[in-house]
Amino acid sequence: MSFSNTPTPPYYAVIFTSIKNEDTEYEKMAKQILNLVQNQPGFLGIESAREEIGISVSYWENLEAIANWKGNFEHQIAQKLGKEKFYKSYKVRICKVERDYDFIGSL
Amino acid sequence: MSFSNTPTPPYYAVIFTSIKNEDTEYEKMAKQILNLVQNQPGFLGIESAREEIGISVSYWENLEAIANWKGNFEHQIAQKLGKEKFYKSYKVRICKVERDYDFIGSL
Numbered sequence: 001m002s003f004s005n006t007p008t009p010p011y012y013a014v015i016f017t018s019i020k021n022e023d024t025e026y027e028k029m030a031k032q033i034l035n036l037v038q039n040q041p042g043f044l045g046i047e048s049a050r051e052e053i054g055i056s057v058s059y060w061e062n063l064e065a066i067a068n069w070k071g072n073f074e075h076q077i078a079q080k081l082g083k084e085k086f087y088k089s090y091k092v093r094i095c096k097v098e099r100d101y102d103f104i105g106s107l
Numbered sequence: 108m109s110f111s112n113t114p115t116p117p118y119y120a121v122i123f124t125s126i127k128n129e130d131t132e133y134e135k136m137a138k139q140i141l142n143l144v145q146n147q148p149g150f151l152g153i154e155s156a157r158e159e160i161g162i163s164v165s166y167w168e169n170l171e172a173i174a175n176w177k178g179n180f181e182h183q184i185a186q187k188l189g190k191e192k193f194y195k196s197y198k199v200r201i202c203k204v205e206r207d208y209d210f211i212g213s214l
Contacts, residue, residue, distance in 0.1 A: 003124050003160070003198045013122060013202055015164055017110050017154050047124050049156035053110065055164060057122055083210055091110045091209040095120055095202035102198040103190055 004045025009097045012060040018090035026086050040069050111152025116204045119167040125197035133193050
């Protein structure tokens with residue numbers, strides 16, 4: 001995994017922070033959703049890490065693309081399972097990325 | 108660690124994604140910076156996790172608070188060490204949080 005190769009701002013970010021339940025089927029579902037989101041129109045990239053809490057930041061061209069992803073049929077099923085089984089709690093923040101910069105060290 | 112108890116939007120988020128070098132002094136510096144940021148005016152909270160990449164999202168009242176933190180003297184020293192020692196690469200994204208919602212499961 002590397003950083004998402006996002007375009008020049010503005011673009012959008014969805015910050016999804018979560019606390020998981022123990023559930024063996026979670027990984028399988030997470031992999032399916034990752035495959036699905038990558039084919040979603042307007043999707044720009046995703047960055048994820050989990051320790052005590054999980055943080056997944058997905059990047060999007062615009063708010064319409066985010067709304068379409070939220071309404072995607074298979075994603076809706078995953079959202080339902082997320083509430084019933086996979087997550088103790090989560091928080092979703094919809095953001096407009098206004099500015100970005102990076103540092104790439106010498107190799 | 109739990110989710111940051113952020114106010115009703117709008118507020119701001121700084122998404123800091125990074126790939127670390129191996130360095131034994133990193134943890135000490137990270138702890139110092141975490142103490143420092145929590146006393147910064149306009150700071151609302153921080154959420155962090157690291158696997159292959161590290162993601163730290165800090166939340167702020169406004170852009171001025173973010174600029175003040177970037178210019179903080181001790182933070183500037185940390186930023187310099189970050190480039191020289193601690194990070195292979197990083198990316199910073201400054202975002203306006205426009206909307207948020209959460210799910211809290213039954214206990």
